[in-house]
Amino acid sequence: xxxxIQTTEKNFKSDLSEVGDLNHLEELRIKYLGRKxxxxxxxxxxxxxxxEEKPKYGQTLNRLKIQCQNEFNEIKSKFSExxxxxxxxxxxxxxxxxxxxxxxxxxxQTLFQIKSIFKGLGFSVYEGPELESDxxxxxxxxxxxxxxxxxxxxxxxxxxxxxxxxxTSPVQVRLMKEKKPPIRAIIPGKVYRNEAISAKSxxxxxxxxxxxxxxxxxxxxxxxxLVAFAKQFxxxxxxxxxxxxxxxxxxxxxxxxxxxxxxxxxxxxxxILGCGMVDPNVLENVGIDSEKYTGYAFGMGAERIAMLKxxxxxxxxxxxxxxxxxxxx
Ligand code: PHE
Numbered sequence: 001x002x003x004x005i006q007t008t009e010k011n012f013k014s015d016l017s018e019v020g021d022l023n024h025l026e027e028l029r030i031k032y033l034g035r036k037x038x039x040x041x042x043x044x045x046x047x048x049x050x051x052e053e054k055p056k057y058g059q060t061l062n063r064l065k066i067q068c069q070n071e072f073n074e075i076k077s078k079f080s081e082x083x084x085x086x087x088x089x090x091x092x093x094x095x096x097x098x099x100x101x102x103x104x105x106x107x108x109q110t111l112f113q114i115k116s117i118f119k120g121l122g123f124s125v126y127e128g129p130e131l132e133s134d135x136x137x138x139x140x141x142x143x144x145x146x147x148x149x150x151x152x153x154x155x156x157x158x159x160x161x162x163x164x165x166x167x168t169s170p171v172q173v174r175l176m177k178e179k180k181p182p183i184r185a186i187i188p189g190k191v192y193r194n195e196a197i198s199a200k201s202x203x204x205x206x207x208x209x210x211x212x213x214x215x216x217x218x219x220x221x222x223x224x225x226l227v228a229f230a231k232q233f234x235x236x237x238x239x240x241x242x243x244x245x246x247x248x249x250x251x252x253x254x255x256x257x258x259x260x261x262x263x264x265x266x267x268x269x270x271x272i273l274g275c276g277m278v279d280p281n282v283l284e285n286v287g288i289d290s291e292k293y294t295g296y297a298f299g300m301g302a303e304r305i306a307m308l309k310x311x312x313x314x315x316x317x318x319x320x321x322x323x324x325x326x327x328x329x
Contacts, residue, residue: 016072106310107306111208115186115208123184126175126187128174130191134162137169140173140286142279142285156203164191169299172297173285182214185212190205191205193205207299208300211295217296230256241269245276250279255271256272260308273301274299278295278296
C-alpha cells in the first residue's frame with residue numbers, strides 16, 4: 001500500500017511539471033482527483049485494509065491528497081492570471097508598430113532651396129495675393145486690353161476686374177509701387193491657369209518671380225545671376241542656354257532651357273524660366289523714372305525644375321497626395 005501511495009505521489013508531481021495549459025490541467029485533475037480518479041481508487045483499497053493497518057496509511061494518504069489539491073489549485077490560478085493578461089491585449093511577441101514621421105512635400109523642399117540660393121545672392125523674399133486685379137496681372141504689365149498676348153495665359157476670371165493670377169509678375173507691380181529702388185526681391189507663390197490637365201500642365205502651379213531694379217542694371221547681370229542659380233541648384237556641370245523670346249513686360253526677353261538627359265533615352269532641352277529687362281512702359285506705369293532706372297525680371301516654374309532635378313515625369317503627382325510618391329523624398 002505504501003509503495004502505491006509513493007508511486008502516485010511521484011507520478012502526480014512529474015505529470016504536473018509537464019502541464020501546458022488549463023485543459024491539460026483539468027485532464028490531470030480528473031485523472032488524480034476525479035470521482036473515479038487514482039486517489040478514489042487508493043481510498044477504496046484503504047477501506048478494505050484490516051482495521052489495525054488503517055491508522056498506518058490513513059494519515060499519509062489524506063495528507064498527500066490535500067497536498068495535491070493545493071498544488072493543483074496553485075497552478076490553476078497561475079494559468080488564469082496569464083489568461084487574464086492575454087485578455088488585456090498585451091502580446092509581447094508581436095512586432096512593434098512603426099511610427100510614420102511626416103516630411104516636407106518635395107515641392108516645399110524645392111521652393112526652400114530656391115529661396116535660400118537667392119537669399120545668398122542678396123535677394124529678399126516677398127509674397128502677394130493669389131486673387132488679383134486684371135490691372136496688376138495684365139494692364140500694368142503692358143498687356144493692353146484685347147491684346148492677343150493675353151491669350152498666352154488662359155485665365156480663371158472671378159468677374160470682369162478680378163482673376164486668379166496667371167503668374168507671379170503682378171507682385172512686381174505691387175512691389176515697385178510700394179518701394180523705391182533699389183529693389184532686389186524674389187516672390188514665390190501659386191499661380192492658376194485654365195488649361196487642359198495633362199502630364200505637362202496642371203490648373204495650378206508654383207512660380208518664383210525675381211525682380212531687380214536699380215541704376216544701370218544690365219542684361220549681363222541677369223545672365224550672371226541665373227547661371228549662378230542654375231549651377232547651385234542643378235550642379236556645376238549643368239547644361240543651359242538662353243533663347244530669345246517675347247513677354248509684353250520685358251524687352252529684350254529670353255527663356256532659359258536646361259538640358260535633360262534621362263538614362264538610356266534621348267536628351268532634350270526643357271524650358272525652366274522666362275526673363276528679360278523690365279520694359280520702360282512698366283516702370284512708367286508704376287511711377288519709376290525709366291531714364292534713371294533699369295531692371296531685370298524673371299519667373300521660373302517650381303514644378304518644372306523639381307521634375308528636372310528629380311526625374312519626375314508627370315506634374316500631376318505633386319497634387320495627388322499619393323504616399324508612394326511623397327515618401328520617396
Ligand atoms: N510671367 C512670365 C510667365 O509666367 C515669366 C516671366 C517673368 C517672364 C518675369 C519675364 C519676366 O510666363
